[in-house]
Amino acid sequence: MLPIAPEGRAYLALLAVLVAVAHLFLGVWAAPTWLLLLGGFFVFRNRGRDTPSRPLAVFSPLDARVTAVDECHDPFLERPALRITLRQNWRGEFNMYSPLECRVQQFFRRKTDNAVDASGHLAVWLKTDEGDDVVVAMQSRSWPHVFNCMAGSGDRLGQSRRCGFLGFGRWVQVYLPPTSRAEVRPGQRVAAATDVMATLVHKKQEAES
Numbered sequence: 001m002l003p004i005a006p007e008g009r010a011y012l013a014l015l016a017v018l019v020a021v022a023h024l025f026l027g028v029w030a031a032p033t034w035l036l037l038l039g040g041f042f043v044f045r046n047r048g049r050d051t052p053s054r055p056l057a058v059f060s061p062l063d064a065r066v067t068a069v070d071e072c073h074d075p076f077l078e079r080p081a082l083r084i085t086l087r088q089n090w091r092g093e094f095n096m097y098s099p100l101e102c103r104v105q106q107f108f109r110r111k112t113d114n115a116v117d118a119s120g121h122l123a124v125w126l127k128t129d130e131g132d133d134v135v136v137a138m139q140s141r142s143w144p145h146v147f148n149c150m151a152g153s154g155d156r157l158g159q160s161r162r163c164g165f166l167g168f169g170r171w172v173q174v175y176l177p178p179t180s181r182a183e184v185r186p187g188q189r190v191a192a193a194t195d196v197m198a199t200l201v202h203k204k205q206e207a208e209s
Contacts, residue, residue: 007148007165008044049193051160056200060190061099063092074175081175096164097193098157102126135175160193
C-alpha cells in the first residue's frame with residue numbers, strides 16, 4: 001500500500017477519476033492532469049517517522065520553521081508559559097504528530113487578534129503522566145480546509161504518534177510550562193516527530209542543575 005494519509009484518499013480517488021475522464025475525451029492533451037494527481041500524492045504523503053528515545057522531550061508536531069520562542073501568558077489555561085511558534089513547511093509533510101506521550105484533556109476554540117492569526121485557534125490541551133500541561137494551538141480557518149484530528153478527549157497519545165492532518169500553510173503555537181527549556185531558536189527548521197523543540201524540567205532537575 002502506498003504511504004498516503006487517510007485524509008487524502010478520497011481526494012486522490014477523485015483526481016484519478018478526473019485523469020481517466022480527461023484521457024477518454026482529450027487523449028494526449030489530458031497529460032497535464034497527471035500533474036494534479038502527482039501533486040496530490042505529494043501533499044498527502046505519509047512516510048512515517050523514526051523517533052529517538054528522549055524522556056521529557058517535546059518533539060515538533062509538524063515539519064516547520066520556528067518563528068518565535070518567548071515567554072507569554074497562556075490564554076487557554078490562564079498561566080505563564082513558554083511559547084514556541086511554528087510556521088508549517090510547504091515542502092514538508094502536512095501530517096500532525098503528538099509532541100509527547102500524554103492524554104488529551106480538552107479542546108478549545110478561541111478567536112484572537114494576534115498578528116499571527118486573525119481568524120482564531122483550535123487548541124488541544126495535553127497532560128503528561130508527570131502532570132505537565134501542554135497546549136497545542138493550531139490556526140483555524142475555513143480555506144483551504146483539510147484538517148482532521150484523530151484524537152478525542154480522554155484518548156492517550158504515544159510520543160510522536162501521528163494524530164491528524166493539519167492542512168496547508170498553517171501556524172501552530174505550543175504552550176509549555178514556564179520551567180521548560182527551549183532547544184530551538186527562531187529561524188530554525190524542525191522535522192515532525194524527529195527534532196526536539198524543548199525539554200520539560202521539573203523541580204528536582206532544577207535543583208540538580
